Amino acid sequence: MPEAPELDAAAALLRDHAAGRVIERVDLASFSVLKTAEPPLSALAGKRITEVGRRGKFLLIGCEDLHLAVHLARAGWLRWHTTNPKTPVRPGRSPLALRVVLDDGASFDVTEAGTKKGVAAYVTADPESLPEIATLGPEAGGLSVEDLAAILAGSSSRLKTVLTQQSVMAGLGNGFSDDILHAARLSPYATARTLDAEEVTRLHAAIAEVLGRAAAALAGQRLDRIKDVKHAGYRVHARTGLPCPVCGTDIAEVSFAEKSLQYCPSCQTGGRRLSDRRMDRLLK
Structure with a gap:
């Protein structure tokens, strides 16, 4: 399971590559990954990525007034694409869980290997309001x-x-x-x-x-x-x-x-x- 040091390194890379860019859309490949319904995932479209950080084992992607919070569970990870793949995202047996497409043609994936699915994504105005984050102890x-x-x-x-x-x-x-x-x-x-x-x-x-x-x-x-x-x-x-x-x-x-x-x-x-x-x- 990804822990603080590797999540910090991943957050730093996303800050370098994605901060300041606008989200064109978020494509969901695994419906079980999304754990919130309001705001909808589509609300991230048009939002500029303003910050990327970590709380516990959660990756927090700040998008103006919203956050995309991702817990990578045991087998989740990220993949960066300098050029967004042309193949459409479709639900299936692929390791792909969701893809964030940026306005400059780049994108990044949240992936999960194996059959035991535990990766979770949340769209929220306040990450600390999520019970999964609110109950975390100090770093x-x-x-x-x-x-x-x-x-x-x-x-x-x-x-x-x-x-x-x-x-x-x-x-x-x-x-x-x-x-x-x-x-x-x-x-x-x-x-x-x-x-x-x-x-x-x-x-x-x-x-x-x-x-x-x-x-x-x-x-x-x-x-x-x-x-x-x-x-x-x-x-x-x-x-x-x-x-x-x-x-x-x-x-x-x-x-x-x-x-x-x-x-x-x-x-x-x-x-x-x-x-x-x-x-x-x-x-x-």
Whole structure:
């Protein structure tokens, strides 16, 4: 799922390429993507793109008095066309969800791979009025040490859960949270409220370090390169069985229904392997 650093990079590219241009029309290829009826999607036609930003995992495209808010879910992404394709947009099995056509002949697509459709688009005068955005917590990358300490002290959840729960702190997902916990030398299973002051400080520094490193790597990348660069930069996430870049121990994994987390047993859990219920069942 796209997280804050890659969405920031995508927003910067759209600002460079689309800001100041007028939307000619928005073509909908997947009717399930549009989650609002009023204002209609057609209301964006004739609006100038004035800003492009991000809130949590939402991409926000400001169009004068309206916004197009897009959540890319697990498999959504963007594609830029210097020249708008001549083939008409039609509903079907294509990855295309919607296309924004600009007045200078360029366009950009919102796409979604796979069969599990979760990409969502909203047209609104006020993004903060959308329940999906109004319920977001503060941006993870903008938290002070004191803010983070207060969040952790009030939670009995595991650290992995706290870092990825958007109503608690917004912008992080499965990938960067794994790398943050590794950088902080903390177990993903640690209970949030049990962290001492030094551990909170380490976690705060790790959030800044990992997000900062990702932002630097992704800055200026083309849309079709952002995901590859992001994955190449992971230290532990998606690296099961490979050596930890700090100590050389094989990276371990815990699997869930549709996702998994990765960690270094030596750096994060004192050499212990975390319980993996799926593997435990297989080994019985």
